[in-house]
Amino acid sequence: MATRDRMAGQTQLALDEQPERSLPPTYATYEWTGEGLSERCGSDAIVYAYWDRPFACTIRRQHREDQDLLPDWPMLDATDYGRTAGDKSVLAHHPRTLGTGIAAGPGAEAAVTDYLLSLPRLLTRLAAPFGDQQWLLLDLFRRSSDLWKLVHRQTALGRLGTLSLTLELFSTAGRTAPRQRQNFAEFLSLSTREIVLHRFLGKRPAPALLAALERFPPGVSLLEDRDLKAAFTAAAETSVPDSIARLEDKKVRAILSDTGWEAMLDAHALIDGGVSLPRLIATINAGLRNLTETERPGALKGLAQVRAPQSLQWWLAHWTMLAGRSRSFPESPIPPSPLLSPLTSAAELTLESRRMRNGVDRFLADVLAGDLYFYHFDGAPAATICLAATGKDDWVLLEVLGEDGVPIQEEAYQEIVPTLLSQQVARRE
Secondary structure (H helix, E strand, O other): OOHHHHHHHHHHHHHHHHHHHHOOOOEEEEEEEOOOOEEEOOEEEEEOOOOOOOEEEEEEOOOOOOOOOOOOOOOOOOOHHHHOOOOOOOOHHHHOOOOEEEOOOOOOHHHHHHHHOEEEEHHHHHHHHHHHHHHHHHHHHOOOOOHHHHHHHHHHHHOOOOHHHHHHHHHHHOOOOOOHHHHHHHHHHHHHHHHHHHHHOOOOOOHHHHHHHHOOOOOOOOOOOOHHHHHHHOOOOOOOHHHHHHHHHHHHHHHHOOOHHHOOOOHHHHHHHOOOOOHHHHHHHHHHHOOOOOOOOHHHHHHHOOHHHHHHHHHHHHHHHHHHHHHHOOOOOOOOOOEEEEOOOOHHHHHHHHHOHHHHHHHHHHHHOOOOEEEOOOOOEEEEEEEEEEEEOOOEEEEEOOOOEEEEEHHHHHHHHHHHHHHHHHHHO
């Protein structure tokens, strides 16, 4: 017994003499609060805020001011581009964020994944291809309601390369403070790609180079590539250097080798025919998105026979038209009220688009997929309300648009929100 006690005492003494870094870490715990998800250790925490708080990531340490944090690593899977997010929590990437000796808890990935499901599903889908800039783009979506609609349109057209490069330039320049992100979001929403790149490069790239950049997949790192640097510094040319075409081919082949796109159709023939990989992915997803289980095999069989860009467009037109006819319009997430009328059909969505002149009918596919739902608010002023579904079978207020698609004033907004909340309560009861 005395020997065992002496050995135990020696073991404890050895532990006490160890330097701090070799001691077992203190693991963070995870809890949902009124603000969002808290990755907590003692009185310190990383807070991942709900989308409507507004969305943010904040470091909170005792006796210090809150610190804004912009995660710069992939937190969302982008399976269409062959990418899978690794560790998602802040502490998993930067263990010393809350001090030495603190590590992400064993439930970190499950907790942060659950948090990401609380964000608007459509917006996380739009941001996922952008790799390290995913969180930045989500942050920009929250700061400018026009930006997500712009990226939605660019995604459908497959024109994401210059946006991806611009996000990379913005981050590399270290211009990531909240005020700078607010200005950047508004700048992106209002400016052309030529003006945006000119601001960061100091010169306007030649039109041919701009067109080539749009073909690049989003989320690939371009700034450190020597060929691209040479193309930027060269005088304006009417043709794109062969090195840029080879760089695009390299990036595209890397993605195709990690995905199943080549098994679905002759991707290389279409890309050689002038269809960029982002456009190809967006087109296929649009064609398959709202099909029923019985329709999907026929669409995939037809896709395998596509060899030319025009055939791809015919394929898309046929299957999206069929999906629009065969798929029933989703039920309204919240019940109507005297001032709040759900738009319950494609015809009503088109009528609202014409009446308010805001183009919401272009989101029909997103409504059929259950990602968005629109309402007409018959107040003063009238407005179109857009709700967005989350991955947790819930809905958040995404946008309120007045006539001509202009966001309404704060006073009118404060009139609408109580109406929505009362109807959500009625639905739950």
